[in-house]
Amino acid sequence: MTESTPDSLFRPDNAAWRSLSPRYVVVRRLSALLTSLVFWCVAAAASWIALQLTWLTAVIAGVGLAWTAWRVVRAGRWVRSWGWAERDSDLCITHGLWTRELTVIPFGRLQMVEVSSGPLLRSQGLANVQLITAAVQSRATIPGLPHADAVALRDRMIELSEAGGAGL
């Protein structure tokens, strides 16, 4: 696999990195199963009803099954690839297995912090935190935090963004 690169490049030691909640793996797996169930089953059923081609239906079902299995297996590593850290004046978020990403946002630039959670996330007591600056591209999300942590993070961010208030 390609994750052999030293982690330090995208997860430098100059910050205390924190991970997502392990329960978020469950959410990812469930949502992979659910979306696959809907998408691939409907596709397979439709191809069977419309075309009556056994081989096509088998291929669709096989691909769907493989993709779902891949996502379910992968979910654990994917969730563990996420990391976020609060430094003195900025927030760092890193994630990704194939494509690695490191986003650094100064607290002073945060315009809005949103906490959201859907039914799946709520069932595990988790929430997503979305950080919004004046630039659309720099929109960053930390998914799957325990709800209390998410709310605490939001409040802390807002406080820090006021203190570091760089205006615009």
Next chain:
Amino acid sequence: MTPSDSMPEFLPPDAAGVRSPAEQVHGAVPEQRPTDAGRPDFAADRASAWPAEKPTEDGAAPAASGSVLTEERPHPLTPIVQVWVWLVAMVIFFGRQFIENRGEIIPADLGRFPWWLLIVGAVGLVSVAWNLWTWWTTRFIATASEFRVEHKGVEHESKRIAYQRIQSVDVTQRFAARLLGMAEVTIDVGGDAPVRLQYLSRTRAVELRDFLMRRAHGLTPSTAAAAAGTSAWDDRGVHDRVLLTVPAGELVLGAALSHELLLLVLAAAIPLVIGVVTATPLLIGGGILPIAISIASFLSSRVLGQFRYTLAQTPAGLRITRGLTSLTSETVPVHRVQAIRIHEPVLWRLIGRARVDLSFLGLRGITTNEDGAGASSIMLPIGNRQAVDVALRALWPDVDLDAIALRPGPRAARWISPLGWRFIACGWDARVLVVRSGWLTRTTWVVPHARVQSVRTTTGPVRRKLGIATIEVHTSDVFRAATTVMAEPAASEFAFAELDRARQSRQRAMPTLDTPAEGASESLGFSHG
């Protein structure tokens, strides 16, 4: 003394300091400031502020009537201007009738009118009536603390704009309005949609603009005397100093050497070649005519929209005036500028020309070269090196691009961008970050460190093998991220280093970036061409 009196009425937004994030997002919602009706300089204000007239005393003033400086309706011709296309169509139609029927404008038999014309006429009359009603029920009110647009038609609406929230004020003279000596005032309030005031007389619009800008900058009315002396042709006050003008010849040259024109000419070549090969002259005519028309309209839009481009230093800040059919006069909110981009298309490089775009908060979108009215992203439509320098220095007086050493991108980048990798470069000094890329159109970004919203480093399987990573520096919504490629260890360090620079830059408070650079470019009364 209320607490708000102890500090200047308006600080540059950066210095305005602590605002809650939510408030910044909804920054356009002008919150009700405490009315400082007891201000000592109020009387002086009233005498010399925007309105020269006395405030109306007809009791229409709302609750805070004590602080109302003026109240007035839009110009009475507004309803006419708003439906001028319809009016022109009507005049043309009836004009033709008149000529065809030898003096008989309205035929005796109404049935001879085509049915659609009756509908158009009816719709036109209804909209005239509606506009008249809107005009009658709309009031522009200036008070000591805010500017209000009251609309009491079917729905009652009151837009309140606190003076400190005003980002920029533009005066636009659209074609019809310009013929009648009227102008539209657009008040940009940052996050929300700009407030359009249609229409005021030209002089009034300029007075209002100057008044609002002075208030937005917290200047007392006496420090900047009203700079009247505007006309249908330009918008130039007594105190304005012209830094730069772009002659029409430059604009034509720029349009002639643009990619777009090249593509259009190539498109014209296709029917020409096919027509010649198959010997069908009709195809040549039919295929080329529409393309010829689009070439003509392209050339005219490029040239007309930027016609008589003038960059001037005024007491209220930088001002750009341009346009042949619609005259647009916009004040560049220097302290809101997030980044600039210098574009050098391949053909323009041959003649040493470049275009400068700027993005500031509140800008809706990228302006291409259309005859667009209102706030525009184009700071300099075309100019040589000196012109670009003048424009840059007018914006940020002590930024010297030549002094910034650009480091080329890694050689490994040629595998992911075989044509453009040579042009990838990045450099910085204490104040700005410079990012260059692009082989067809070379784009140079200049982003003040203090304006960086966030930095993102990305790498994928291929890039990781090559030991490189992509870096995006995000500034504002309008521009895409400034993107560059760096070798691996430097790349991930860059994100943190850049943010450290941004923090230091902000801490230095950037006096020159935050305040409109008045008189900072004394020796630059340069006008090229």
